[in-house]
Amino acid sequence: MSKHARIVFLVPVAVMPASGTEAPRLVGRDEALADVLAGAAPVTLVTGPAGIGRSALLAAVRAELVRRDVTVVEIRLTQPEHAQPRAGLLRLGNELLGLRRQWLPTANADTRPVLAKAQLTQLLAALATTGRPLAILVDDAQWLDPQSLDTMLAVAESMTDIGIRVVCAHRTPTPVKAPDTVHEVRLRPLHRKETELLLTRSLQARPSRDLRAAVHRDCRGIPALVLAAVAGHRGSGALKMIDQHAYVVPADQPPVLPPDSPVLRQLQRDDPLVWEICKALAVFQPLGDAVVGLIAEAIEADEQQVLTVLTALRAEGLLLEGPWRFRAPLLAAALLSCLGPYDARSLSALAVTAIWEGTAKSPDPRYHLDRLVAAGRLVAPDRAAAELLDGGSAHLVTEPATAARWLAAAAERSTDPDQRALAVLRQAASCSIAGDPAGAVANARIALARDVNHHPSGALLELTIIELVGLIISVGPDAVREFADKGWRSAPGGETNRLVARAAALSLLDQVAEAHDLLSAYRSDWLSAGATTTSMGLTLSSSAGLLGRWANFQLDREHAPQLALWQEERHKVLVVTTWNWVWLLYGELGAARRVLDENGLSPEQLNPLNLMLHASLAGRWDEALDLGRPALAGPDTTTATGARVVAHQHLAAILTARGLPNRARKMLAMARTEPPSLAHLLAGPDADLARLLGAPARARSVLTEGIEYAASQQLVVGVDELRWRLIELDLAVGDTDAARRGLRDLVHDAEFAGTERARRHLLLGRIAVLRDVDAAAEAVRLARRRGQLPELAGTLAIVCGYGLGDRNLLLEAYELYGELGALVPRALLRSLMRAQRVTVPGRQETVLETERLLARLVAEGLTNREVASLLETTEKSVEGRLSRLFQRIGYQSRAELANAQLTGELDC
Incomplete structure (x- = not known):
């Protein structure tokens, strides 16, 4: 050979x-x-x-x-x-x-x-x-x-x-x-970082921290199990993508694998006994020393036969040393998901009986509750119902999807009408929190019909609002509009409940002025009602601030602390966090913080979207993104007007400033799938995107439509900012007459809003249209006093851009945008610096940052023309820069660059 x-x-x-x-x-x-x-x-x-x-x-x-x-x-x-x-x-x-x-x-x-x-x-x-x-x-x-x-x-x-x-x-x-x-x-199991890379490539998105931890824990570094987990989450619909980040919603949802999954086929051997033992082990493995006996009893086999099979599976690496357990928890979860109804009931009944009789112990009470659900009526229904109701109530907020399943079983098993009614009420609440609007609506309707006599007036109002929120998400606005027009008259709980419920429906439909008029007309009625009805009235009445009706807003703030409900933490938190939200919508971070301090609340008591806005306005943009993405991936659990729309607005603005325009565009598109509430606020970042990418006519149209919509709804919040953007746009295209008309309108907008930020926009308008030196000085002083980093950077950049700032202000703005990671404003300021003959600091850092922005824009899929428009340069210049960039970093195509950026292999 x-x-x-x-x-x-x-x-x-x-x-x-x-x-x-x-x-x-x-x-x-x-x-x-x-x-x-x-x-x-x-x-x-x-x-x-x-x-x-x-x-x-x-x-x-x-x-x-x-x-x-x-x-x-x-x-x-x-x-x-x-x-x-x-x-x-x-x-x-x-x-x-x-x-x-x-x-x-x-x-x-x-x-x-x-x-x-x-x-x-x-x-x-x-x-x-x-x-x-x-x-x-x-x-x-x-x-x-x-x-x-x-x-x-x-x-x-x-x-x-x-x-x-x-x-x-x-x-x-x-x-x-x-x-x-x-x-x-x-071949060894993958390390944590390797698992995360495989997960990222499979998802084509960056997995959330919780998802990374769960996959690493449940798959034990076995690549096939990692891929099966992704497929299982996709198949069940639990995988949610927000801004190239992946989340599982609800977070406690295990992946659902089909019975013919390759990871299960490895257990389906020629000997059917192996398969039966594996299924039984998946049910019994948390029960420690009782496992072998329970498996033998369940499949009617000899304990030695069971031990022989388990020992062989351990030799294959499928089971851990020590107590009999699958090495990868995902295998056990997959086996549980493919159990037939009979196997699930009979095996679970054996486990429950062993725990009740004391022959087996489970360290995790949730395991016991899951087995109670699966056992059905093979175990004592009264005892099961009581334990399931207690467990579901305890985990209603922390694990809402799981709690909903336990509470559903409690309601189904219970023979006591009061107990059953309580289980259904809490199931409606848990479905709402877990992001199951259809389940929330179904259970709320049962509670409001069959169980209406078992609930107090306040609970009936809460159930009605749960139903309304569920309807607008799962069915659409028409169902809520029908309630607001006619259905409210037959809502249970009395006349005051009906009025507050109708106001809630109108608010969900973005008819904020009509809702507030209704509440104002019957203010004494809902203020003298029960604590729940009053707190919901105060919460909805805070919309006065969105309409610029500050006297009404202040009246509620002064009156609420005198009410008895102020001694109940949950009602106080609900109302104060809504006031906090109103100030955040206006960009008044100082006022938002003061309202918390005055009422003894800490930031930890705010929901994630409130916290996200605090971080965004303060300039903690990484924190804002980390808070906003998972909150938007999850269900709408806040009663604040326009909460999710505003969250999308802020995240889109951050992404645009960081050179991620397509991700910002997708964020805005997602916002438009939300229930219509304060949708005019999206016009600001939408117009910024259009203008940056060379579409000023579209930017003008978006801003004009936003202002007109706000006027049609009598909304004041955000209008001054849209007006200021429109003035800037008019000046950019040389229409000074339109800009002057806009400035006159801005005077009225700022007066109606009455906030410091509105005053800032008016000052910026005077700077841009009139080149007002005094306005420039006041704007800088105001921005420094307010201490909101993005606002300060923008104020300094605008003052310098219109020739009313010195070299030091320009450099300060440049440094502030650096702290924010705002690559696009930094690039535009560099052009301004060169025009004003100001030396850009850090030559080498500038080269790297320019390349980083270019790589980011290319990875976003922008054309050379769009990149040139954004960077205020020529297409030929962009072509040359791209050629040098690809040569330096070693990638051959835009697709390779985008994938490397997604997986983190290229930091851009």
């Missing part, structure tokens, strides 16, 4: 001719791949448990060999072939015989099936005489029948002097018969 021939058994693959096939991208397998390709011994054994990635590694080996012009022969063995003598040898021989007919068509050779060592040796020797490199890949070698395995190893050992190498991919455990000639490459 020619020494130039290189024959490699890869036990793992039809003949695959040499081609330019690109190697698949593996995670955490670079060392293993290099080890296999190096061929440190005649026989290399690639080992590891099911799902660890043996086949994926061998595919990468195949791709690399093909790249090196090596012809590849592949066979993949199956479980039934293990019981067929010489089946593996026969398949390999057939592939090699076919290859010999291609390479040596004139040879007078033996064509009998290959069934012996001598035949295989002669066949390989004949192929080697061609001098062509050859690799033989055989996947799932654990299914090689003993005779085939002995023959293949013997042939490899006998031919070591002429360079034959055998590489076998074999599931653990691996009984190797020639240890002296075998080099084992054992």
